[in-house]
Amino acid sequence: MQEFVVLISEKKSILAPKNKVFTSKYGKIDTAGVKIGDCITLKDEIFVVAEPSTPDLLKKCRRGAQIVMPKDAAQLVAITGLSRGWRCLDAGSGSGFMSLFLGIIVGRQGQVITYEKRADFFSIAKKNIELFKLDRVVAIKNQDVTEFRERNLDLIFFDFKDSSILIKKAKSRLKPGRWLVVYSPHIESQLSALAEMRDNKMHISATVETIQRFWKSNFGYTHPEPSGIMHTGFMTFARKVL
Amino acid sequence: MQEFVVLISEKKSILAPKNKVFTSKYGKIDTAGVKIGDCITLKDEIFVVAEPSTPDLLKKCRRGAQIVMPKDAAQLVAITGLSRGWRCLDAGSGSGFMSLFLGIIVGRQGQVITYEKRADFFSIAKKNIELFKLDRVVAIKNQDVTEFRERNLDLIFFDFKDSSILIKKAKSRLKPGRWLVVYSPHIESQLSALAEMRDNKMHISATVETIQRFWKSNFGYTHPEPSGIMHTGFMTFARKVL
Amino acid sequence: MQEFVVLISEKKSILAPKNKVFTSKYGKIDTAGVKIGDCITLKDEIFVVAEPSTPDLLKKCRRGAQIVMPKDAAQLVAITGLSRGWRCLDAGSGSGFMSLFLGIIVGRQGQVITYEKRADFFSIAKKNIELFKLDRVVAIKNQDVTEFRERNLDLIFFDFKDSSILIKKAKSRLKPGRWLVVYSPHIESQLSALAEMRDNKMHISATVETIQRFWKSNFGYTHPEPSGIMHTGFMTFARKVL
Amino acid sequence: MQEFVVLISEKKSILAPKNKVFTSKYGKIDTAGVKIGDCITLKDEIFVVAEPSTPDLLKKCRRGAQIVMPKDAAQLVAITGLSRGWRCLDAGSGSGFMSLFLGIIVGRQGQVITYEKRADFFSIAKKNIELFKLDRVVAIKNQDVTEFRERNLDLIFFDFKDSSILIKKAKSRLKPGRWLVVYSPHIESQLSALAEMRDNKMHISATVETIQRFWKSNFGYTHPEPSGIMHTGFMTFARKVL
Numbered sequence: 029m030q031e032f033v034v035l036i037s038e039k040k041s042i043l044a045p046k047n048k049v050f051t052s053k054y055g056k057i058d059t060a061g062v063k064i065g066d067c068i069t070l071k072d073e074i075f076v077v078a079e080p081s082t083p084d085l086l087k088k089c090r091r092g093a094q095i096v097m098p099k100d101a102a103q104l105v106a107i108t109g110l111s112r113g114w115r116c117l118d119a120g121s122g123s124g125f126m127s128l129f130l131g132i133i134v135g136r137q138g139q140v141i142t143y144e145k146r147a148d149f150f151s152i153a154k155k156n157i158e159l160f161k162l163d164r165v166v167a168i169k170n171q172d173v174t175e176f177r178e179r180n181l182d183l184i185f186f187d188f189k190d191s192s193i194l195i196k197k198a199k200s201r202l203k204p205g206r207w208l209v210v211y212s213p214h215i216e217s218q219l220s221a222l223a224e225m226r227d228n229k230m231h232i233s234a235t236v237e238t239i240q241r242f243w244k245s246n247f248g249y250t251h252p253e254p255s256g257i258m259h260t261g262f263m264t265f266a267r268k269v270l
Numbered sequence: 271m272q273e274f275v276v277l278i279s280e281k282k283s284i285l286a287p288k289n290k291v292f293t294s295k296y297g298k299i300d301t302a303g304v305k306i307g308d309c310i311t312l313k314d315e316i317f318v319v320a321e322p323s324t325p326d327l328l329k330k331c332r333r334g335a336q337i338v339m340p341k342d343a344a345q346l347v348a349i350t351g352l353s354r355g356w357r358c359l360d361a362g363s364g365s366g367f368m369s370l371f372l373g374i375i376v377g378r379q380g381q382v383i384t385y386e387k388r389a390d391f392f393s394i395a396k397k398n399i400e401l402f403k404l405d406r407v408v409a410i411k412n413q414d415v416t417e418f419r420e421r422n423l424d425l426i427f428f429d430f431k432d433s434s435i436l437i438k439k440a441k442s443r444l445k446p447g448r449w450l451v452v453y454s455p456h457i458e459s460q461l462s463a464l465a466e467m468r469d470n471k472m473h474i475s476a477t478v479e480t481i482q483r484f485w486k487s488n489f490g491y492t493h494p495e496p497s498g499i500m501h502t503g504f505m506t507f508a509r510k511v512l
Numbered sequence: 513m514q515e516f517v518v519l520i521s522e523k524k525s526i527l528a529p530k531n532k533v534f535t536s537k538y539g540k541i542d543t544a545g546v547k548i549g550d551c552i553t554l555k556d557e558i559f560v561v562a563e564p565s566t567p568d569l570l571k572k573c574r575r576g577a578q579i580v581m582p583k584d585a586a587q588l589v590a591i592t593g594l595s596r597g598w599r600c601l602d603a604g605s606g607s608g609f610m611s612l613f614l615g616i617i618v619g620r621q622g623q624v625i626t627y628e629k630r631a632d633f634f635s636i637a638k639k640n641i642e643l644f645k646l647d648r649v650v651a652i653k654n655q656d657v658t659e660f661r662e663r664n665l666d667l668i669f670f671d672f673k674d675s676s677i678l679i680k681k682a683k684s685r686l687k688p689g690r691w692l693v694v695y696s697p698h699i700e701s702q703l704s705a706l707a708e709m710r711d712n713k714m715h716i717s718a719t720v721e722t723i724q725r726f727w728k729s730n731f732g733y734t735h736p737e738p739s740g741i742m743h744t745g746f747m748t749f750a751r752k753v754l
Numbered sequence: 755m756q757e758f759v760v761l762i763s764e765k766k767s768i769l770a771p772k773n774k775v776f777t778s779k780y781g782k783i784d785t786a787g788v789k790i791g792d793c794i795t796l797k798d799e800i801f802v803v804a805e806p807s808t809p810d811l812l813k814k815c816r817r818g819a820q821i822v823m824p825k826d827a828a829q830l831v832a833i834t835g836l837s838r839g840w841r842c843l844d845a846g847s848g849s850g851f852m853s854l855f856l857g858i859i860v861g862r863q864g865q866v867i868t869y870e871k872r873a874d875f876f877s878i879a880k881k882n883i884e885l886f887k888l889d890r891v892v893a894i895k896n897q898d899v900t901e902f903r904e905r906n907l908d909l910i911f912f913d914f915k916d917s918s919i920l921i922k923k924a925k926s927r928l929k930p931g932r933w934l935v936v937y938s939p940h941i942e943s944q945l946s947a948l949a950e951m952r953d954n955k956m957h958i959s960a961t962v963e964t965i966q967r968f969w970k971s972n973f974g975y976t977h978p979e980p981s982g983i984m985h986t987g988f989m990t991f992a993r994k995v996l
Contacts (some may be wrong), residue, residue: 036509102344102497199408205322252479455733456733493743497740497742629927720967722965724963726961752802753763
């Protein structure tokens with residue numbers, strides 16, 4: 029797979045293939061022989077060569093479906109304590125962002141299995157997993173999630189319509205005390221998920237929404253961005269009891 | 271160190287020491303010989319025995335200083351891509367929550383060094399690190415952070431007053447492209463940090479605040495919690511260029 | 513009725529009866545002969561004597577039921593254009609705050625009719641209306657709102673459980689193009705109100721929630737209040753078509 | 755001046771001149787002889803003829819400068835108790851929206867004086883005041899606000915850069931206990947206004963920001979609008995003491 033470096037200046041960042049001549053919007057860049065820490069000057073702007081962080085690589089990902097935003101994905105770490113070694117089920121894959129996120133956290137001691145029935149999304153997600161070199165952590169299946177057979181899971185993440193029909197099954201496939209998380213943009217999906225979770229005697233931990241404001245500060249004028257993302261999704265967190 | 275299990279019912283969760291008789295607010299509980307997945311009945315309520323998740327253990331932590339909340343800590347993962355193997359500096363330790371959070375993510379391939387000059391907070395943070403068995407990942411020093419000597423860091427997290435005086439030094443100790451994050455409840459601290467970051471030609475990624483609303487839904491009445499936490503802190507994220 | 517003045521210092525405000533000796537938490541105060549603009553010193557603090565604004569008087573109001581907060585009440589002005597001369601129906605009265613608010617805006621050229629079936633709330637609301645000297649603007653009835661007979665209304669405000677059962681009737685009593693507003697803390701009430709409004713071919717203007725953050729700034733430390741009111745109610749605004 | 759009616763259907767509203775044939779995006783409309791309550795069919799959609807509410811007319815207003823949004827303007831009513839008969843100063847006029855809002859509330863027993871030094875904004879604001887037939891309530895001056903001479907005011911509203919330089923003067927022109935409100939998008943303006951207010955021994959009531967979320971609900975999918983206005987301005991409210 030192609031390797032990348034990221035070129036960072038005060039104002040910009042460019043994800044660049046390693047050891048290649050390529051054309052960016054800042055002109056032709058030759059990364060042959062450049063090493064981490066080197067400086068490159070493009071149009072009078074100095075860039076340092078750095079190891080990409082995850083957010084750099086995410087910009088390179090292909091997108092098909094709506095993605096779960098990092099602010100929301102990160103709540104899995106905040107609320108469930110998701111960490112190395114966990115075995116996770118992610119459905120549906122969409123563009124694969126949540127699987128990448130899970131895969132990075134759980135690492136090779138863990139595992140992520142992800143289902144995507146649509147062939148186009150499956151293909152996009154697969155490429156993104158390869159871009160992140162997570163093939164050994166994330167297994168993607170071009171199948172309907174209703175057929176999932178995994179057991180003994182630490183975390184199940186549902187981001188698809190009518191996920192409430194799968195809650196009973198999901199619960200039965202979790203380890204005791206482990207987590208089912210239902211994400212959706214609509215309050216009704218949360219309500220039907222909650223009802224199913226209660227019917228299945230799960231321990232409801234929380235239903236949350238996470239709102240992020242970005243501030244700007246220039247020349248002594250500081251303020252939140254005037255417009256932006258007001259809502260992405262609600263997330264309900266429940267744990268298996270019986 | 272004491273090991274724990276968590277007992278989870280539909281409505282409650284109890285962190286319990288392993289193999290011990292102890293008195294909880296639900297009465298005397300004997301965990302001798304209980305295994306993950308066993309069921310225990312306390313006052314007519316059925317609890318399952320489970321492996322604790324991080325949030326279960328956090329409840330057991332001692333608290334001295336104000337802690338950084340999980341919703342905010344998790345933004346490090348969301349925005350910097352913090353992951354396994356990173357070398358991090360955390361100052362000041364406070365109750366050690368941020369160091370625990372960082373330690374869990376970076377794991378043994380990574381490292382967290384944390385500074386706390388106050389003896390009382392140092393002692394609390396040290397106990398919390400031991401509770402999480404992170405002694406081999408998190409090194410805590412009872413020293414003023416201004417004296418820190420670490421180099422070659424992936425992430426520096428500042429959560430103390432007047433952190434802007436250390437930004438020049440912090441920048442010089444980061445790997446290229448890596449991250450300095452300044453957390454504070456006050457907008458002025460963000461502004462002085464921003465000014466220092468710009469003077470040091472860092473790449474300013476974002477200043478954010480993250481607001482979380484918890485929803486309740488009972489008997490067909492669904493609504494966000496009427497009162498709660500409106501504000502914790504602002505976070506500014508910057509990357510080293512030169 | 514008792515008349516009031518408000519005494520305002522840099523840090524405090526005290527609503528005081530006119531021409532009386534009364535005991536406040538700042539000691540005995542004699543308002544005999546004081547005029548607007550006079551200064552009074554209480555415990556080394558200088559207070560000016562002023563005409564009360566509405567928010568001063570609201571603090572004197574008795575409270576029984578949960579009140580609609582000013583930030584929300586004010587959205588009636590923002591979204592419907594509520595103004596002088598409008599004829600309004602308010603149900604249920606609760607402590608009468610919404611009726612006071614409506615009465616102040618519509619004035620003597622307008623009218624507010626308010627229904628409250630509970631005798632205790634009715635009595636509280638009645639006293640509050642008298643305190644504001646709005647008896648000639650606000651007519652309060654100790655009756656169930658389902659029996660309301662008013663016609664030709666500019667605004668109907670519903671703040672009671674199951675208000676959706678009255679929407680058909682409410683619509684029929686509005687002038688063309690005029691406004692029905694349903695307030696409730698729960699999303700389900702909004703959904704059933706919306707469904708009824710649509711069934712009655714009303715023009716749905718908006719469903720909103722209004723969140724207010726209060727900032728503090730002292731000694732160079734500026735930040736939103738750490739905790740506060742996260743949620744009061746949703747409001748749906750609809751206009752009569754047919 | 756031209757009079758208007760508003761035509762309202764389930765989905766649309768059209769502000770239409772009275773007694774005219776005019777071309778709208780829904781085709782030619784003839785309002786000659788139509789009366790409030792009449793129904794008109796345009797492209798198979800039934801519209802009722804109604805008296806315009808303020809928000810209908812606002813859509814017709816010309817816009818030059820950034821306007822203060824209704825959600826924010828309405829906080830004057832919520833927090834100061836602005837009502838009939840108040841004498842207000844509004845600077846700068848911008849497109850005149852705040853003056854319209856104030857004028858509607860204070861009515862002919864009250865008065866609004868507004869300053870706008872830019873000729874283009876002055877001209878726009880003047881036309882908008884005429885559109886609302888508020889010429890007898892709102893006096894607009896094409897002058898720099900620093901020269902204002904009014905005294906004995908109930909409310910002063912400042913929405914212009916560097917308004918802190920006028921706070922001392924503003925305070926001296928207020929009635930005792932009455933209100934100075936500083937609006938601005940930037941936190942720094944609030945801080946310098948606050949400092950001046952404190953230097954002038956004003957009673958600081960609050961600094962607020964008001965955030966509004968609009969919800970959508972269609973076919974059983976209910977959610978806040980995904981994107982929208984995250985920030986308009988901060989408002990600081992202070993009262994004159996000495």
